[in-house]
Amino acid sequence: MITVIGLGFVGLTTALGFSDKGYSVYGYDIDQKKKEMLTKGNIPFYEPYLNEKLNQHLNIGFKIVDDLQEAVDNSEVIFLCVGTPSKIDGSAHLGYIFDAIKSITACIKKPNFKVLVIKSTIPPSTTSERIKPYIENLGFKVGVDIGLTNNPEFLREGYAWEDFMNPDRIVIGQEEDKSGQYVESIYQSFNVPIYRVSLNTAEFIKYLSNTLLATLISFANEQSLIAKYIGDIDIKKSFQVLHLDKRWFGAPSNMTSYVYPGCGFGGYCLPKDTMALVNQALKNSYSPELLKGTLNVNETMKEFVVNDVAGKVTEKEHIGILGLAFKPNSNDIRDTPAKSIIDGLLRKGYKNIIAYDPMAIEEFKEAYSLPIEYSSDLKSLLAKVNHVVILTAWDEFLLNQESIKKKNVFDYRYIYD
Template sequence: MTDIAVIGLGFVGLTTALGLSEKGYRVYGYDADPEKMSCYRNGIVPFHEPGLKPALNRHINQRFILADCLEDAVRPAQIIFYCVGTPRSADGSVDLSYILEATGQMLRAIDRTDFRVLTYKSTIPPGTVRDTITPFVEKLGYRVGCDVGVASNPEFLAEGRAWDDFLNPDRIVIGADDERSTHLLKEVYARFGAPVHTVSPTTAEFIKYLSNTLLATLISFANEMAMLADQVGDVEIARAFKILHQDKRWSGAPASMTSYVYPGCGFGGYCLPKDTEAMYMQGKAKGFEAQGLRHVLQVNERVKDFVVEKVAAETPASHTIGVLGLAFKPNSDDVRDTPTRAIIQRLLDRGYSKIIAYDPLANDVFDRAYHLPITYAGSLREIAQAADVFILLTAWDEFKRNRDLFAGKKLYDFRYCLS
């Protein structure tokens, strides 16, 4: 049976490794972050993702083996999934250094006689396998398609429901140019019972960006229309969008999809902002400016200004502002690119020096990530008593259930979730 290695055990990598273990594969996992590895060894998942902790405890040292180094993880494996980060570079394009570093390290460690498939689950711009990874691998002396296979296999899971999304995917996309790689990956995914699409690596990479840029576009459309409605005045914005969702042409669309066509205070997280920017930058580098994407990104900044302007117009700088929610979305403690950070920073820049925040899960991780000069409340009750004005920035159920705590107080619902 095929043994698998997963390199990079963050949100996507840990889910992938444990999901493949759950499907019966032996999976070797490695992450370059020793703190993460130590957590996993102790059965701890250092971020919030339902289902992963019990899965870790079910499979660790059984079908999920933590390797001491990358070399130990890849040597026994026939298929290597790369799930390392692909962060934004200073110019907005994608930083591929983690991908190339992990690939080079792997190729220097393996025995050349066994064919292996280097499978990229990380989100990489269309053309990366063709133009960057393949030449890189060949420069290290390997013939792509003969000694090793190189494939793109984008991941579509959403944080907060990653475990279920991974085990029950709606589609699998395999982008490989050689039949052996395609065959091996198809075999792995045969256990998932989902439609498998085999395409070129560049098409596979593009499909991932197609998906994320569409979601970002839907959100920015909703945000722009909500800002416009605010200017018109007298529009029940939340109701208007809910009624829009009843259009027959949307019927059957799950709430998780219509939720993107709903206003808020901007999209965030590790995917939509960086992937939309990367696609825009790639177009520009090729001489094609995707004006729609530029606009989507601009609206995502403008909506944060809208929030700040709205509060500043009615709130003296001496007042204490209570920020409800820090994570980029509810049921998550992920604060990467969360709109909350920019909104708080812009309020601080405006002279609001008394800001207190509360998030059911993300207080500590937000504080560690951004070190902003604000204070944190330990409970919703505490923040309700500590501030003069409240801005709701993450649509947590806890806020909806306890709206009574804010009765008679000024609360701006920038997620349109309380009405």
């Protein structure tokens, strides 16, 4: 039996994925509203397959509990999937992890050995230098009374179910074999390579992955700016030709999508994880210049978009923003470039901004309460504006290019030829 703490994108997928594999899973979250929705069979965000899987497993293999004691008593392994947002200085906020550990350990009765698995993304050395001492201060000897491992998650939003069920690799960070073995046995049926490594190595592998993706995007974005400043360069064609290099072949085709220009990366992972690794490196006396550049270019992209629009559109005119989610097929608006870009336009005095997104309007409105208008469909937005700014590469904008292209288009996702 397994308990999953934190039922967001990662935790809910993990809980349902293990239920699908035949485990009995308890799910626990402190967000009452989220729990109520889930217990009624509704998921609080958009993610393909999860609604069906929730309704298939709810109250059969997957039980959502109010009482953490019941879950802990009956589980051998407890996955922590709580958030690790950025603090002001860019470091990872570990408060949710510590709070969850405090609640879990309050339910553990020695000598019942339980293994804690940190699935949340935390900077290298956090499990060994912060979490282990924290647990030991609560009166548990790690490796003796309680097992401690980490198991970074690599799923992509929009593909959470497919990525969780068919991972490329499983990484388990361990300090002692017994706990690592527990976690490895849970993943046996996934039939993928399992790497048991040190705690720091497992944490590092996750950041290696996310900061590479962020750097690829910033590389492509910086190149697009160089090309724009030089002029008369077909940026989309240039990247398409770049992708024809034989050395890309065999690389998952999705990898090339990160080497493609846009208006900056966003979402819950790349910005915060890149900032956290920069912060962690600085704390350890190393200044990571390339990653600092990755973040700087990401900010520059958003400023470029604002200045580019401002250079070509007068303040009185109406501007249509197409796309609010940080990427297509998602309603996640956390750290979305659209927020900074709209903010920038508002600061420059643009008051007539109308935004449309196929999926993320409500989420965006609730999270940011910006003084702009929203349009419930593309057609009505197009009826009101002369200029459109594409900030998310939704298929809908590609399918409706004929009507969109009648306007003055700022295609910052390079979707059109």
